[in-house]
Amino acid sequence: TQLLEQSPQFLSIQEGENLTVYCNSSSVFSSLQWYRQEPGEGPVLLVTVVTGGEVKKLKRLTFQFGDARKDSSLHITAAQPGDTGLYLCAGAPGGSEKLVFGKGTKLTVNP
Amino acid sequence: KAGVTQTPRYLIKTRGQQVTLSCSPISGHRSVSWYQQTPGQGLQFLFEYFSETQRNKGNFPGRFSGRQFSNSRSEMNVSTLELGDSALYLCASSLARVKAGNTIYFGEGSWLTVV
DSSP states (O other): OOSSEEEOSEEEEETTOOEEEEEEOSSOBSOEEEEEEOTTSOOEEEEEEOSTTOEEEETTEEEEEOTTSSEEEEEESSOOGGGOEEEEEEEOBTTOSSOEEOOOEEEEEEO | OOOOEEEOSEEEEOTTOOEEEEEEOOTTOOEEEEEEEETTTEEEEEEEEETTEEEEEOSOOTTEEEEEOTTSOEEEEEOSOOGGGOEEEEEEEESSOOOTTOOOEEOOOEEEEEO
């Protein structure tokens, strides 16, 4: 059983469209992180959300942490080809020191 | 500031052989953690080293081992390779222990193919 479930698994859209990807769990996390991984490279941290209900914006990317701290979402506005990549959510559940990752959402933005 | 460096980047091994992968963390970082990434299982935690001591271990068999040197550089070893060990092995470093909310920096990974 995957501790962090991400959906959708794959997403292919046209440039300029909006999209939302989700990261859900039955466990409570003190914080969740979002990473983007491009082909042939390691994941790069985009944001860390810490407070339940928190919303963080990074240019066209909006991240939200659920009130119960069990889920998070990433919304991209006016997607661009440069947004293409694998988006991963990660967290350490219940005070654990082991970081667990979702399987990711593979996003392709077509020009 | 140099990032996390992993060597080798690509390697092919035969079943039954062993392999050693190397990771040089960002200067000043004392924590090094290792992850295995496969299409089926995603990114899975292998182990974390801090101050030359293994602090945490994931659910992998004893064929997977690692160590950290006094300069924080780390190596991981996989013995008696199996086909299922084919994966991208990622190393990440951080200033402090890996905890919720801490920032970790990943290397580009070592692609291992077992034939």
